[in-house]
Amino acid sequence: MSDQSQYLKSSKLIATHYGEEYEHYYNAIVPPIFMNSLNVFETVDGYYDFDRQDKHTYCYGRVQNPTVRILEDKMAALEHGAGAMAFASGMAAASTAVLTVCRAGGHVICVRNAYGPLRILLDGYAKDHLGITTTYVDGDRVEEFEEALTENTQLIVLESPSSVVLTLQDIRGVSEAAKKAGAKVYIDNTFCTPIYQQPLDLGADIVMHTASSSAASSSPRTRPSLRSSSPTGSSSAASPGPWRRG
Numbered sequence: 112m113s114d115q116s117q118y119l120k121s122s123k124l125i126a127t128h129y130g131e132e133y134e135h136y137y138n139a140i141v142p143p144i145f146m147n148s149l150n151v152f153e154t155v156d157g158y159y160d161f162d163r164q165d166k167h168t169y170c171y172g173r174v175q176n177p178t179v180r181i182l183e184d185k186m187a188a189l190e191h192g193a194g195a196m197a198f199a200s201g202m203a204a205a206s207t208a209v210l211t212v213c214r215a216g217g218h219v220i221c222v223r224n225a226y227g228p229l230r231i232l233l234d235g236y237a238k239d240h241l242g243i244t245t246t247y248v249d250g251d252r253v254e255e256f257e258e259a260l261t262e263n264t265q266l267i268v269l270e271s272p273s274s275v276v277l278t279l280q281d282i283r284g285v286s287e288a289a290k291k292a293g294a295k296v297y298i299d300n301t302f303c304t305p306i307y308q309q310p311l312d313l314g315a316d317i318v319m320h321t322a323s324s325s326a327a328s329s330s331p332r333t334r335p336s337l338r339s340s341s342p343t344g345s346s347s348a349a350s351p352g353p354w355r356r357g
């Protein structure tokens with residue numbers, strides 16, 4: 112069994128080797144792509160008794176897949192998170208994060224320059240269907256967030272650097288203010304990638320990437336997106352299931 116901990120020593124080793132357990136893929140140097148949806152159990156009891164946390168036992172592809180698992184393990188390790196979940200798109204990950212943390216009637220603080228479709232989700236579906244209200248701030252100063260906090264604030268949405276115009280927020284300062292108010296901090300870390308910035312270390316609760324951009328070196332294809340964060344959550348966010356800092 113390969114000693115995976117040796118790969119946690121650097122981002123380079125995580126990206127190239129971490130999570131890839133060759134002995135489970137006939138020692139293939141590149142992990143194969145598993146395209147099956149279902150896995151076989153020898154007995155019905157084996158199915159009912161299997162450990163759902165065991166990354167070497169799989170049941171159904173939507174829930175766990177060995178190839179996707181490698182990506183999730185790498186991203187969680189790069190972000191210093193407790194876990195990660197991969198999605199079919201960045202907006203799937205972002206929507207899951209918002210809908211996991213926020214309750215009907217809740218309040219969100221979001222930076223004005225956040226990715227447009229996320230603002231559309233907040234101003235449209237979240238408001239119309241769940242009564243979630245959003246206050247937008249420029250995000251240059253921590254005080255703006257503090258002033259916008261209400262008793263009902265459940266989530267602060269950051270994007271630093273932000274889409275297109277690359278504005279910055281004080282992740283540590285905003286996270287401290289959020290913690291005092293009992294709100295969670297979500298950040299889109301797409302532009303920096305975890306190679307340059309690890310928001311969980313600065314106090315954020317959930318980190319999201321769209322892998323169609325920087326993490327996969329911008330390409331015309333849409334690639335699985337994910338967000339890593341802390342786990343106690345469970346699919347309650349994780350990538351959507353809960354994820355909190357480890």
Ligand SMILES: Cc1ncc(COP(=O)(O)O)c(C=O)c1O
Nearest residue numbers: 200201202226274301321323336
């Ligand atoms: C910063 C940022 N966040 C989120 C998204 C959404 O990602 P996706 O297109 O994979 O849904 C994008 C897409 O361009 C983006 O640039």
